[in-house]
Amino acid sequence: MTNLVLSPPRGTALPAPARPSTFAVRLGLAGIVCSLLFMANLTVTAWDSMSVLDTTMSDYVFVPEIGWMFGAALLSMCVAVLGAMAGLSAIRLLGNGLLRFALVLAVLGAGLAAVFPTDLGESLSFSAQVHRYAAGVVFFCAPIAVVLVAKQLTGVGYLAGFRRALYATAAITTVVLALFMTSHFGVMPEALQELNGLFQRLLFVLELALLGLLPLLPLRCRGPHRG
Numbered sequence: 001m002t003n004l005v006l007s008p009p010r011g012t013a014l015p016a017p018a019r020p021s022t023f024a025v026r027l028g029l030a031g032i033v034c035s036l037l038f039m040a041n042l043t044v045t046a047w048d049s050m051s052v053l054d055t056t057m058s059d060y061v062f063v064p065e066i067g068w069m070f071g072a073a074l075l076s077m078c079v080a081v082l083g084a085m086a087g088l089s090a091i092r093l094l095g096n097g098l099l100r101f102a103l104v105l106a107v108l109g110a111g112l113a114a115v116f117p118t119d120l121g122e123s124l125s126f127s128a129q130v131h132r133y134a135a136g137v138v139f140f141c142a143p144i145a146v147v148l149v150a151k152q153l154t155g156v157g158y159l160a161g162f163r164r165a166l167y168a169t170a171a172i173t174t175v176v177l178a179l180f181m182t183s184h185f186g187v188m189p190e191a192l193q194e195l196n197g198l199f200q201r202l203l204f205v206l207e208l209a210l211l212g213l214l215p216l217l218p219l220r221c222r223g224p225h226r227g
Contacts, residue, residue, distance in 0.1 A: 058132075113135045162213075180203050
């Protein structure tokens with residue numbers, strides 16, 4: 001059952017609770033914007049040397065002079081998730097169960113992927129292995145967390161549209177995630193395997209869209225005092 005309140009009982013005087021702080025919203029959205037800007041700058045700068053079709057984004061760490069922006073983009077994702085967690089906690093949707101666990105894993109995964117860069121070439125060092133699996137954790141945890149949030153909004157009529165947006169974005173992200181994973185590990189036909197870089201970039205944008213929806217939820221919720 002959701003903790004959101006649609007309206008107070010008639011004739012009942014309730015104290016007006018504090019509105020959810022906009023700091024969490026700003027923090028989450030700032031993380032999304034910074035992450036997107038860092039990755040966009042890397043993509044434009046490396047356009048001629050790294051194909052967006054078959055080169056994974058992890059190789060952006062090797063872009064001369066601005067390769068540090070790749071790690072900064074992932075750390076910005078951490079900030080976005082932390083902002084989302086703060087906002088969800090303010091409206092009592094975070095809880096202590098699977099949703100919190102998924103978001104904590106997303107923060108840890110993005111942080112580890114930023115700290116442990118990948119390698120160039122086919123051989124994978126310990127750092128590259130950590131990077132690969134940590135990034136995978138983020139890719140899986142974000143849509144899971146969004147679906148868990150959407151389920152808690154069931155029955156809240158004025159958030160029906162927002163709930164549908166959460167489900168739709170999570171569904172599209174899952175499809176693109178499946179395309180990226182199967183192309184990355186050589187399951188798809190060779191022609192489609194050459195598009196794994198494109199699939200990953202689409203997936204990254206969708207993941208940011210998912211994480212961007214969560215900080216907005218506190219602004220959409222009505223407390224008991226707003227009816």
